[in-house]
Amino acid sequence: MNINLQTIPIGAIALRRLAMFGMVLALIVVILGAWVRLTDAGLGCPDWPTCYGHMTPDAASKIPGQVESYSPGWVFNSGKAWREMIHRYAATGLGLVIVLITALALNYRRERPLSPFTAISLLVIVLLQGALGAFTVWWLVKPIIVLLHLIGGLTTLSLLTWIWLDLRRTTKLVLPKLGLTNIKSLNSARHAALLAIIVIAFQIMLGGWTSANYAAIACPDLPTCQNQWWPLDMNFREGFILWRGLDTNYTGGVLENSARVAIHFTHRLGAVIATIVVLIAALLSIRAAPTALVRNASYLVISALSLQLLIGVLMVLNAFPLTLATGHNAGAALLLITILILNRRLREA
DSSP states (O other), rough: OOOOOGOOOOHHHHHHHHHHHHHHHHHHHHHHHHHHTTHHHHHHSSSSSTTTTTTHHHHHHTSHHHHHHHHTTTTHHHHHHHHHHHHHHHHHHHHHHHHHHHHHHHTTTTTOOOHHHHHHHHHHHHHHHHHOOOHHTTTTTTHHHHHHHHHHHHHHHHHHHHHHHHHHHHTSOOOOOOOOOHHHHHHHHHHHHHHHHHHHHHHHHHHHHHTTTTTTGGOOSSSSTTBBSSSSSHHHHHOOOOOOOOOOOTOOOOOOHHHHHHHHHHHHHHHHHHHHHHHHHHHHHHHHOOSSSHEEEEEEEEHHHHHHHHHHHHHHTTTTTTHHHHHHHHHHHHHHHHOOOOOOHHHHH
């Protein structure tokens, strides 16, 4: 297809490039957030947005009494502090990218390459993310706040991905109208792919709750848990209490083993359900695919799902090493992106 570049709005081209850059940066921020959480570095800096009152941890450590004045009795750990600040630097950079996207969307609001409402919504979400980042520190890595922070990060990533895909139409890289093809099998694939997004979102939330409560190692064996197919010692009520007060440091977790087993086992059950739903959506899409783009997106989803399952299995079999645990978080984000791409391809079919 020949595209006349002169007919493409300049604002749309700039927005699409920014959205692509923001999407990659958002993925990096999500992975860095997992790395910080898994290394217990969420409280590497006891204040926010600075670290012991400075923009770098080393600057604070060189001033006598600075660490003690901010957190009496707090043990300063340079490695944890730097990990937390690297995450904050990346998140700040992402925030600036989103500010630019919003400014461009408002500047080109007459041409409407991107809805100002969408851009402003994205900006509001990233501002809320900043607030949740602060509360994560102030409320001592409280699990519900950690989970909401993860949800906010993945929502930001999803919106940037969708904006990037949507701007393909604005820049004339995709011409057909959305959902123009009305075929029963294709509509079934669309519904299944939409359900897959919802199921994957819930599964990621379960994974975030598992990580925030340090329940990953509660089931050290596979495919059983505590050498049982259905562990008898599981406390679901205690495991899924969302709010437990404020004056508790949740680093390392505070739950009894029975509650952690319940959380982990629920996450495993969720993984089975998510796998079935995603596979059905991908296979229906392949069967009904009117274009190579839909088939390729379906294979991409299956590949991302297979990688995520492989990482999950290897993580348990190798006693949850940091590299694989971080990779599991990255795999979840990549699976979410591929599901979004499949949904978009199905709507364009």
